[in-house]
Amino acid sequence: MWRHAAARRSAQIRRLLSTSAPSAGAGSAVRGPCIVHKRGTDILHDPWYNKDTAFPLTERDRLGLRGLLPPRVMSFEQQYERFINSYHSLEHNTQGEPDSVVSLAKWRILNRLHDRNETLYYRVLIDNIKDFAPIIYTPTVGLVCENYSGLFRRPRGMYFSAKDKGEMMSMIYNWPAEKVDMIVVTDGSRILGLGDLGVQGIGIPIGKLDVYVAAAGINPQKVLPIMLDVGTNNEELLEDKLYLGLRQPRLEGEEYLAVVDEFMEAVHARWPKAIVQFEDFQMKWAFETLQRYRSRFCMFNDDVQGTAGVALAGLLGAVRAQGRPLADFTKQKIVVVGAGSAGIGVLNMAKHAMLRMPGTHKIGELGEGHNQFWVLDKDGLITKSRKDLDPAVARFARGYGPEEVEDLHEGASLVEVVKKVKPHVLLGLSGVGGIFNEEVLKAMKESDSPCPAIFAMSNPTTKAECTPEDVFKHVGENAVFASGSPFSNVTLSNGRKGYANQANNMYLFPGIGLGALLSGARHISDGMLHAAAECLASYITDDAIRKGILFPSISSIRHITARVGAAVARAAVDEDLAEGCPDLDPRDLRSMSESDTVDYVARKMWYPVYSPLVNDK
Ligand SMILES: NC(=O)C1=CN([C@@H]2O[C@H](COP(=O)(O)OP(=O)(O)OC[C@H]3O[C@@H](n4cnc5c(N)ncnc54)[C@H](O)[C@@H]3O)[C@@H](O)[C@H]2O)C=CC1
Ligand SMILES: CC(=O)C(=O)O
Numbered sequence: 001m002w003r004h005a006a007a008r009r010s011a012q013i014r015r016l017l018s019t020s021a022p023s024a025g026a027g028s029a030v031r032g033p034c035i036v037h038k039r040g041t042d043i044l045h046d047p048w049y050n051k052d053t054a055f056p057l058t059e060r061d062r063l064g065l066r067g068l069l070p071p072r073v074m075s076f077e078q079q080y081e082r083f084i085n086s087y088h089s090l091e092h093n094t095q096g097e098p099d100s101v102v103s104l105a106k107w108r109i110l111n112r113l114h115d116r117n118e119t120l121y122y123r124v125l126i127d128n129i130k131d132f133a134p135i136i137y138t139p140t141v142g143l144v145c146e147n148y149s150g151l152f153r154r155p156r157g158m159y160f161s162a163k164d165k166g167e168m169m170s171m172i173y174n175w176p177a178e179k180v181d182m183i184v185v186t187d188g189s190r191i192l193g194l195g196d197l198g199v200q201g202i203g204i205p206i207g208k209l210d211v212y213v214a215a216a217g218i219n220p221q222k223v224l225p226i227m228l229d230v231g232t233n234n235e236e237l238l239e240d241k242l243y244l245g246l247r248q249p250r251l252e253g254e255e256y257l258a259v260v261d262e263f264m265e266a267v268h269a270r271w272p273k274a275i276v277q278f279e280d281f282q283m284k285w286a287f288e289t290l291q292r293y294r295s296r297f298c299m300f301n302d303d304v305q306g307t308a309g310v311a312l313a314g315l316l317g318a319v320r321a322q323g324r325p326l327a328d329f330t331k332q333k334i335v336v337v338g339a340g341s342a343g344i345g346v347l348n349m350a351k352h353a354m355l356r357m358p359g360t361h362k363i364g365e366l367g368e369g370h371n372q373f374w375v376l377d378k379d380g381l382i383t384k385s386r387k388d389l390d391p392a393v394a395r396f397a398r399g400y401g402p403e404e405v406e407d408l409h410e411g412a413s414l415v416e417v418v419k420k421v422k423p424h425v426l427l428g429l430s431g432v433g434g435i436f437n438e439e440v441l442k443a444m445k446e447s448d449s450p451c452p453a454i455f456a457m458s459n460p461t462t463k464a465e466c467t468p469e470d471v472f473k474h475v476g477e478n479a480v481f482a483s484g485s486p487f488s489n490v491t492l493s494n495g496r497k498g499y500a501n502q503a504n505n506m507y508l509f510p511g512i513g514l515g516a517l518l519s520g521a522r523h524i525s526d527g528m529l530h531a532a533a534e535c536l537a538s539y540i541t542d543d544a545i546r547k548g549i550l551f552p553s554i555s556s557i558r559h560i561t562a563r564v565g566a567a568v569a570r571a572a573v574d575e576d577l578a579e580g581c582p583d584l585d586p587r588d589l590r591s592m593s594e595s596d597t598v599d600y601v602a603r604k605m606w607y608p609v610y611s612p613l614v615n616d617k
């Protein structure tokens with residue numbers, strides 16, 4: 001009886017694995033016909049259906065396009081080559097121009113393609129993600145947000161403002177797509193390290209969702225970037241005549257929460273299974289909303305939770321780089337600069353990981369007093385004597401326990417702390433560019449680690465705490481380095497490469513969202529987030545780590561995301577949180593092996609190819 005059921009189940013799984021959507025890989029996928037309810041120019045003006053010059057003659061006849069396009073039919077490959085050539089000409093023609101001018105020009109050419117032809121746009125993005133991520137994502141997305149009101153040509157996504165109170169439940173139905181799987185929402189209050197950018201912060205959800213499409217293969221028809229405009233406290237924007245958001249101070253307290261509550265209810269009413277990613281909310285709202293919604297909705301806060309997982313993978317990599325067993329993570333001395341939403345998220349996850357390390361199986365074995373962290377904020381070292389200490393930070397404040405040996409005081413400066421502690425790791429999530437200056441980096445030379453690790457994780461590039469050049473010059477060529485925004489590798493004195501790793505939550509959020517979506521998770525648990533971090537940490541080989549490579553290349557992001565997505569989905573199953581999705585029963589997921597789950601996730605990824613279009617009129 002049981003054997004028959006098991007055989008039936010494995011046959012079902014084989015069927016799922018063989019008949020799912022086109023492969024995430026090479027792009028040989030063939031797409032079935034697509035029914036289109038439009039004709040003629042309406043099709044050319046719809047980036048989802050538009051193929052520009054690649055409409056075959058039969059389709060031009062069928063869809064009323066004959067005469068609306070130049071006669072020559074180009075292939076997809078020819079269009080692709082044409083775009084890449086024009087991108088390279090732009091690079092050539094803008095040589096010598098300031099970086100910001102070049103970056104914005106590159107963003108514009110990509111954005112125009114996005115507006116016109118999504119299939120071609122996402123294909124060039126997927127194939128060239130390492131080159132294009134810095135344009136559609138950090139650092140250029142920061143520049144785009146800063147200049148959004150001037151750059152604005154057409155809206156993308158949805159805007160819910162404080163003026164829409166009471167209307168959101170009906171407004172949500174204005175979105176044309178019937179199904180939405182993935183939402184990224186911001187209130188624009190802390191955009192990267194650039195502060196309050198109000199409505200201009202919409203660039204971040206747009207950029208993050210582009211990464212979702214490219215890395216996780218989420219169908220671009222099913223993503224929705226959202227701006228919650230509750231005002232801005234940015235005086236410059238309030239006085240800017242071009243500013244496109246509400247010209248009022250930010251809502252606070254219950255008024256603020258009432259807007260976010262209404263928005264969440266509206267989303268849930270229309271798309272109960274959509275995953276909602278909170279992004280770039282200022283600290284107080286990042287934690288408050290996470291607490292408020294995480295058990296009711298399938299949501300997570302990327303800055304708190306995604307960043308934590310990526311940092312943890314980097315911290316474990318730093319232990320391996322020293323040739324030490326992972327269990328020695330519990331002995332690492334870690335200085336964290338920045339006690340905001342990202343910094344506290346990292347500290348919580350790292351502490352939890354220490355408590356779970358082999359050899360410290362029992363939570364509490366190390367004890368709450370075990371504190372391997374020295375945390376600084378804008379007022380210096382945080383100790384127990386700090387007034388009005390936020391409870392989330394208090395856990396990490398120094399000033400208790402017998403291990404307190406260094407002669408440090410409340411508010412001690414970074415350089416004092418580094419000199420006295422000699423940390424293994426210096427990690428920055430402060431949003432203050434250049435704060436790891438020459439003096440601090442030279443002090444890191446005296447680190448107790450043979451390979452001191454420096455994580456300058458703040459974004460965009462101008463806010464990075466230091467550069468890789470400075471690290472390899474002042475800390476030494478044995479150092480390991482990672483930054484939030486991309487930097488080039490450095491050539492060291494012996495001709496070896498000094499690796500500029502990128503420690504950005506883009507390694508994890510696509511897999512967290514995808515794994516939650518495919519498993520139909522009721523909510524996103526700590527276990528699912530830990531599974532994501534552990535998966536990323538184990539992705540890198542010892543050989544790579546020995547060279548100073550802590551994170552895989554962004555070029556492999558789709559492969560990494562398939563693995564992370566599978567790990568997250570399996571964790572959801574293990575915790576009985578998985579309700580499955582329309583074409584997958586959670587019991588099928590439960591009986592899949594690890595590699596079958598990875599294959600399944602990869603096959604569920606959307607891949608951009610032109611489908612034959614059939615008109616229904
Ligand atoms: N690499 C990545 O994946 C991620 C990077 N980030 C970056 O982290 C940065 C911080 O983000 P949040 O924590 O959300 O911001 P936040 O505003 O919540 O926190 C910033 C923290 O830095 C502290 N700080 C400010 N000036 C300082 C100084 N001179 N010395 C020491 N500490 C100082 C503040 O007191 C505060 O504790 C941003 O630049 C953001 O782009 C955030 C999320 C992910
Ligand atoms: C990467 C990111 O989420 C941030 O800098 O806020």
Ligand SMILES: [Mg+2]
Nearest residue numbers: 192279280303
């Ligand atoms: Mg963010």
